[in-house]
Amino acid sequence: MELRTTQATGANLDSHNRKLVKKGLSGLGKLVLIGYAIFTLYPLYWLFISAFKTNEDFFNRPYALPLVWMRENIFRAWELGKMGKAMFNSTFVTISSVILTLILGILAGYVLSRFQFRFKRVAVSLFMAGLLIPIHSTLVPLFLMMKEMNLLNTYGALILPYTAFELPIAIFLAMGYMASIPREIEEAAMIDGSGWWGVFGRVIFPLCTPIVATISILAFLRFWNDFSFALVFINSQALKTLPLSLALFSDGFGTDYSLTMGAMAIAVIPTIVVYLILQDQIMKGMVAGSIKG
Known part of the structure; x- marks a missing residue:
C-alpha cells in the first residue's frame, strides 16, 4: 500500500514538473517573440519620431522623443x-x-x-x-x-x-x-x-x-x-x-x-x-x- 502511495506521489510530482517545464518554455517563447517584435518594430517607431524632429534634434538626440514636435x-x-x-x-x-x-x-x-x-x-x-x-x-x-x-x-x-x-x-x-x-x-x-x-x-x-x-x-x-x-x-x-x-x-x-x-x-x-x-x-x-x- 505504501509502495503504491509512493509511486502515485512520484507520478504526480513528475506530472507537476512537466507542467512547470511546459509553462516555463511557453513563457520563454513568448518573451522571445515579444523581443523579436520590439526589434522588428523599433525602426518604424524611430522613423515616425524622427519625422517630427528638427535637424539639430535629429543629430543630438537620435533615439529620444522630439524636444519640440515639428508637425x-x-x-x-x-x-x-x-x-x-x-x-x-x-x-x-x-x-x-x-x-x-x-x-x-x-x-x-x-x-x-x-x-x-x-x-x-x-x-x-x-x-x-x-x-x-x-x-x-x-x-x-x-x-x-x-x-x-x-x-x-x-x-x-x-x-x-x-x-x-x-x-x-x-x-x-x-x-x-x-x-x-x-x-x-x-x-x-x-x-x-x-x-x-x-x-x-x-x-x-x-x-x-x-x-x-x-x-x-x-x-x-x-x-x-x-x-x-x-x-x-x-x-x-x-x-x-x-x-x-x-x-x-x-x-x-x-x-x-x-x-x-x-x-x-x-x-x-x-x-x-x-x-x-x-x-x-x-x-x-x-x-x-x-x-x-
Missing part, C-alpha cells in the same frame, strides 16, 4: 516634394500593375496546375526561369525597347516591366495553391453544367482569396518601393513616383533629414495599411500551398 515637417515635405502628385502616380502604377499581375498570374497558374498539354513542362520551366533573372541587369535593354516603342515617360513604362518581372513568382504561388484544391469540386461544378470559365469564376477563384492576397501584398511592396525602374524610365516631373520624390530632399551638398523623415513617414503609411488589411489572408496563402487537400 510642419509633414506639411513641408508634402508640399516641397510634390507628394500629392507622386502619391497619385505611385498608386495608379502600383494598383494597375497588381491587377494585371493577378489576372495573368492566376489564369496562368490555373491552366498550368489543372490541365495537361503538350510542352507544359517547357512552359513551367520558362516561367520559373524568370525567377533567376537579375532585374537590374535588364535596365539597359529595357530602356532601348521602351525608347523604340515610345513608352518612355509614360505609365506603361513602369506597369509593363513591373508585371513581367512579378509574373514568375505570382504563377509559382498560384500553381502551388491551386494544386491543393480538390478536383472533386471542379467535377461537381461540371456536372451541374458549368463550363471551364464558370468553374474558374464561380468555384476556383473564390477559393483563391488567400493566395490573391499574398500575391497582391508581395507585388504591392515591390512596385510601391521601386526606385531604379522609375529613375531610368521616367524623367517627367508630372510622372515621378514617391521614391523619386524622396530623392529630392538629398543633393550633392547635404540632406535635410527632418523633411526626408517626414516624407518617408508619409510614403510608408499606405504599405502598413495594406498589410494590416490583408495580413490574415497572407498567412493562409503562404501555408495553404504546402497542404494537399
